[in-house]
Amino acid sequence: MTKKLRNVLTGAIEATPPVWFMRQAGRYLPEYRRLRTEAGSFMQLCLDPRKAADVTLQPVSRFGMDGAILFADILIVPHGLGTEVSFREGEGPSLPPLRPGDALPELDPEAFSARTAPIMETVRIVAAEMPAGTTLIGFAGAPWTVATYMVEGGSSRDFTQTKRWAYARPAEFQSLIDRITDATILYLRAQADAGAEALQLFDSWAGVLPADAFGRWSIEPAARIVSALRKTHPGIPLIGFPRGAGPSIVDYARRTGVDAVSLDTSIPLAWARGAMPDLCLQGNLDPQWLVVGGDGLDDQVARIGEAMAGAPFIFNLGHGIVPETPPDHVGRAVAAIRRLGV
Numbered sequence: 001m002t003k004k005l006r007n008v009l010t011g012a013i014e015a016t017p018p019v020w021f022m023r024q025a026g027r028y029l030p031e032y033r034r035l036r037t038e039a040g041s042f043m044q045l046c047l048d049p050r051k052a053a054d055v056t057l058q059p060v061s062r063f064g065m066d067g068a069i070l071f072a073d074i075l076i077v078p079h080g081l082g083t084e085v086s087f088r089e090g091e092g093p094s095l096p097p098l099r100p101g102d103a104l105p106e107l108d109p110e111a112f113s114a115r116t117a118p119i120m121e122t123v124r125i126v127a128a129e130m131p132a133g134t135t136l137i138g139f140a141g142a143p144w145t146v147a148t149y150m151v152e153g154g155s156s157r158d159f160t161q162t163k164r165w166a167y168a169r170p171a172e173f174q175s176l177i178d179r180i181t182d183a184t185i186l187y188l189r190a191q192a193d194a195g196a197e198a199l200q201l202f203d204s205w206a207g208v209l210p211a212d213a214f215g216r217w218s219i220e221p222a223a224r225i226v227s228a229l230r231k232t233h234p235g236i237p238l239i240g241f242p243r244g245a246g247p248s249i250v251d252y253a254r255r256t257g258v259d260a261v262s263l264d265t266s267i268p269l270a271w272a273r274g275a276m277p278d279l280c281l282q283g284n285l286d287p288q289w290l291v292v293g294g295d296g297l298d299d300q301v302a303r304i305g306e307a308m309a310g311a312p313f314i315f316n317l318g319h320g321i322v323p324e325t326p327p328d329h330v331g332r333a334v335a336a337i338r339r340l341g342v
């Protein structure tokens with residue numbers, strides 16, 4: 001059976017685009033909430049391969065997505081580096097804040113592999129159990145985005161501490177970025193070895209960086225990750241998601257060498273197509289349309305489908321599904337996407 005999503009990532013054009021949604025597994029699904037409660041905590045769910053595999057497969061079974069995104073979190077890399085990561089109910093992640101002058105977490109490859117081994121077991125289970133036409137997507141957070149959580153100690157609105165560190169002590173901040181980059185390369189290689197068929201790099205906070213800093217802290221680490229993976233795993237397609245990068249996304253695509261870029265909701269599709277004519281593009285429906293639903297949702301699907309017709313394209317969102325989303329609206333969107341090009 002052909003893997004439509006994987007084919008599009010390697011340059012094929014499909015009249016009806018393949019589809020998956022960021023955060024397609026999550027709290028909006030009652031079957032997710034059930035397993036999440038059973039697991040006890042979000043981190044325990046991520047580190048329980050049987051449950052994490054079941055959660056990964058839930059949206060694939062319910063909606064027939066072309067892509068299964070590994071269920072884990074971008075903060076598994078700091079966890080692998082020995083950082084204490086927890087998620088408090090309704091508050092998001094919490095880590096001990098790392099500040100200039102602090103000892104950086106060490107990357108001991110054996111300890112890192114042991115601490116991230118449950119994730120690789122999840123990949124193996126999903127690869128063995130998913131439908132034949134599905135593509136298994138592994139992922140990691142990009143070094144800049146992961147660094148913001150490590151430095152701020154969790155989510156942030158203005159990224160004050162991380163930016164001040166990067167601007168005031170760039171050589172020391174570079175060491176932190178390099179450490180995360182090395183860990184991310186190990187982590188993504190292990191996912192590819194375990195059976196991931198494509199890999200996405202989430203740079204969720206790329207958009208807070210001024211253009212010159214974006215080059216150094218977002219593009220350069222991503223370029224290093226891409227070139228390391230090309231050496232050991234030349235066949236695996238890589239998707240970059242520099243959220244909020246605006247027109248700098250063209251530079252990102254060219255200088256990192258990714259096979260595809262994911263577009264956030266702000267990117268005009270006709271512009272992206274013109275600026276990156278041969279690249280596989282992914283995106284960029286506003287997840288709030290999945291909350292609203294109705295004819296408006298169908299119209300948005302049709303608009304995106306028209307803009308991307310005749311080019312390599314993966315239907316996705318501009319950001320993750322939100323917990324308030326009625327599952328039926330996701331089903332409605334997938335049905336509308338399946339009517340494109342027919």
Ligand code: CP3
Binds near residue numbers: 021042069074075091
């Ligand atoms: O379905 C999927 O997309 C796969 C799994 C996945 C999760 N997180 C599960 C998750 C993926 C790919 C991520 C990536 C991730 N995690 C990002 C990058 C994408 C983005 O959203 O910008 C970031 C920034 C994180 C860090 C993170 N994880 C935060 C800030 C939070 C708390 C906020 C929230 O939405 O709850 C999480 C928790 C998280 N990660 C949940 C899920 C399903 C919800 C936790 C729960 O069940 O209580």
